[in-house]
Amino acid sequence: MFMRALVTGGAGFIGSHLVDRLVSRGDEVLVVDNLSSGVLEFIQGHIDSGAVDFHQVDLKDLESLKPLLNGVEMVYHLAANPDIRLGTRITDTDLKEGTIATYNVLESMRLANVEKIAFASSSVVYGENAPMPTPENHGPCLPISLYGASKQAGEGLIGSWVGTFGLQAWIFRFANIIGERGTHGVIFDFIHKLKADPSRLEVLGNGLQEKSYMEVGDCVDAILHVIDNTDERINLYNLGSNDTCSVRNIAAIVVRETGCEGASIEYTGGDRGWAGDIPKAMLAINRLKELGFKVNYDSEEAVAHTARVLIQEIMG
């Protein structure tokens, strides 16, 4: 089942792994990315081989986006501002890079008669104090970060395009996705801090934050597995692993893997890393498993694996 697929954010961390999978199964792939946090080298090999048609376009520019949708059969919409913390300082980034960008993607799809979209949403739409593990039907969803609000708005816009214009959608609420080519997040931050000063590691919060982590290969395999095995008008799936890992544990793993065993670990205190952070999160993944998908890495294995590959990438 080869198709012409458009990946927004395809030069990003998760997007580039998805592009690898789509290219290897023979899809014709267009990537739209403004390279704000994406890295062209991640997909340069595919561009050079002719397997990927790359367009450096900003999704906020509707007129440039529209013609790129012609002939596309499936949109994987992954582009967004990845930095949840940014919303504590700049309050319109998620609105523009999330909500408006998603509107532009949907409107371009409507004009070009493109019917299928997969969307990278997030566990943070569930907000605070959700039951753990959190099932897809938990509600009301009241996100506490501006990023979470933009993801919820994106889901709402997609639902409205399904209901009004007959689209078919797959909405994925991701846990924390980690792995090779990671360019942000707690493991990436810890390695950079230890590279700058191997004698100490500052940890935001009290370290008791506890979340589930999914390896990026598992994440993109799960996306494609769900799409291949579901056919509702809206297909909503949590993507995560079977357990959680605490920030204290992540700090210990990164200290061990970097060989900085003498580093003193210093906690800034408080129950969360920053305002709008959700200290404890774990998604119920029963629906994913019921489709016959097996997650390869549990959270701690994913953290250790990611620490090793990112140490190679960052420290050489």
Ligand code: NAD
């Ligand atoms: P990333 O920053 O590596 O990827 C985002 C990509 O989108 C980048 O390549 C960036 O250049 C591009 N982009 C951003 N704004 C754009 C715009 N206006 N126009 C065109 N391109 C634009 O981040 P990621 O971790 O790979 O995240 C991919 C998606 O998954 C995002 O939607 C993110 O919100 C979502 N998500 C990620 C995680 C995670 O743990 N990494 C968790 C939940 C949801």
